[in-house]
Amino acid sequence: MLTFTLRRLLLAIPTLLLISLVIFFLVDLAPGSPASEIPLTVPAEVRVKILEAMGVNQPVYVRYALWLKQFFYVEPLTGIDAIFGSHYAEGMQRIISYQTRSPVFDVIVQRLPQTLTVIGTAYLVGILIAVPIGIYSAYRQYSIFDQLGTLLAMIGFSVPTFFSGTLFIIIFAVGFGWFPTKYDTTLNVTDWETFWQQVRQMTLPVMTLGLANAAAISRYMRSSMLENMGQDYVRTARAKGMSERTVVLKHVLRNSMIPVVTVIALGIPSIFGGAIITENLFGVSGIGSALIGAIHANDLPMVQTLAFIFAILIVLFNLIADVLYGLLDPRIRYD
Known part of the structure; x- marks a missing residue:
C-alpha cells in the first residue's frame, strides 16, 4: 500500500503540472482582459503603470511561472532578510487579486x-x-x-x-x-x-x-x-x-x-x-x-x-x- 501511495503521489506531480498549464492558458487567453476594467478617463501613462503593477505586461511564460510559484510561498520569518538577503522576500512575492488588491x-x-x-x-x-x-x-x-x-x-x-x-x-x-x-x-x-x-x-x-x-x-x-x-x-x-x-x-x-x-x-x-x-x-x-x-x-x-x-x-x-x-x-x- 505504501509503494502504491508513493507511486501515485509521484504520478500526480506531472498530472497537476499539465492541469495547471491548461487552466492558466485557458483563463488567460479567454476574451476580456484586466485593461478593459480600467476606466477610459484614465490617462495612457497611468494606464500603463496600472498594468505594470498588475503584471499583465510581462510575457505569458513569466506570468505562468510567477502564478505557479505562489503555491510554494512561505511567509518570510522575522530577520529572514538578514540571513538570506532582501532578494528572498522580493522573489517570493505573492500573486495579487485584481479585484481586492490583496494576495x-x-x-x-x-x-x-x-x-x-x-x-x-x-x-x-x-x-x-x-x-x-x-x-x-x-x-x-x-x-x-x-x-x-x-x-x-x-x-x-x-x-x-x-x-x-x-x-x-x-x-x-x-x-x-x-x-x-x-x-x-x-x-x-x-x-x-x-x-x-x-x-x-x-x-x-x-x-x-x-x-x-x-x-x-x-x-x-x-x-x-x-x-x-x-x-x-x-x-x-x-x-x-x-x-x-x-x-x-x-x-x-x-x-x-x-x-x-x-x-x-x-x-x-x-x-x-x-x-x-x-x-x-x-x-x-x-x-x-x-x-x-x-x-x-x-x-x-x-x-x-x-x-x-x-x-x-x-x-x-x-x-x-x-x-x-x-x-x-x-x-x-x-x-
Whole structure:
C-alpha cells in the first residue's frame, strides 16, 4: 500500500503540472482582459503603470511561472532578510487579486471557514441521511419506505438547488418566519444564543444542499446493497446461522461501501469549491461566491488559483478513494 501511495503521489506531480498549464492558458487567453476594467478617463501613462503593477505586461511564460510559484510561498520569518538577503522576500512575492488588491491566498483563507461550516455541514448531513436510507431501502426492497425514499431521491435529482433554495426561503423564512433569509457572515459564536442564531441561519442552505447530496448517495448505496445481497457469500453466511443484523451490517455493508466511497470521496472537493449557486442565493461569503465575483470582475489570478485548487483536491481524493478500497476490501492488493 505504501509503494502504491508513493507511486501515485509521484504520478500526480506531472498530472497537476499539465492541469495547471491548461487552466492558466485557458483563463488567460479567454476574451476580456484586466485593461478593459480600467476606466477610459484614465490617462495612457497611468494606464500603463496600472498594468505594470498588475503584471499583465510581462510575457505569458513569466506570468505562468510567477502564478505557479505562489503555491510554494512561505511567509518570510522575522530577520529572514538578514540571513538570506532582501532578494528572498522580493522573489517570493505573492500573486495579487485584481479585484481586492490583496494576495489571492489571503482572500481564500478568509472565505474558507464559511464554506467549510455551511457547505461541509450540508455534505456531512447528506451522507448521514443517505447511507441509512440506502441500506434500509435495499433491505426492504419495494416496501413503502423504499418507494418513499425513491420519490424523495427523484425530487432531489430533478429539482435544481436554486429552485429548492428559493422555495425553502419562501416557505420557511418568508411564510413562517422561522429562519433568516440571508446568512450573516459577521456573526461570532460566543454563547448559546449566538450558537442557535448560527444554527438557524445554517438550516436553509444545509437543507438545500443536503437534499441534493442525499439523493445521489442514497441511490448508489441502495444499488450497491442490492447487488451484494444476492451474492453467494451472503447465502453462505445465512446458512451458517449468522444473525440477519450481522450479515447485513458486517458482510454486505462493507462490500457495498466500496463504490459508494468513490462517490463520497470525489464529492468532497465540492465542499471547498462551495455550492456556487447556494452560496450566492443565501449570501454565504464562501469560496464559491468568491469565484463568481472573480469571474464578473475579470479577476484572472483568483479564477486560475481556485480552479487549480479544485483540481488538486480532485486528484488528492481520487488517491484517498483508491487507498480506502484496499482497507474496505482485503482482496485488493496494490503492492
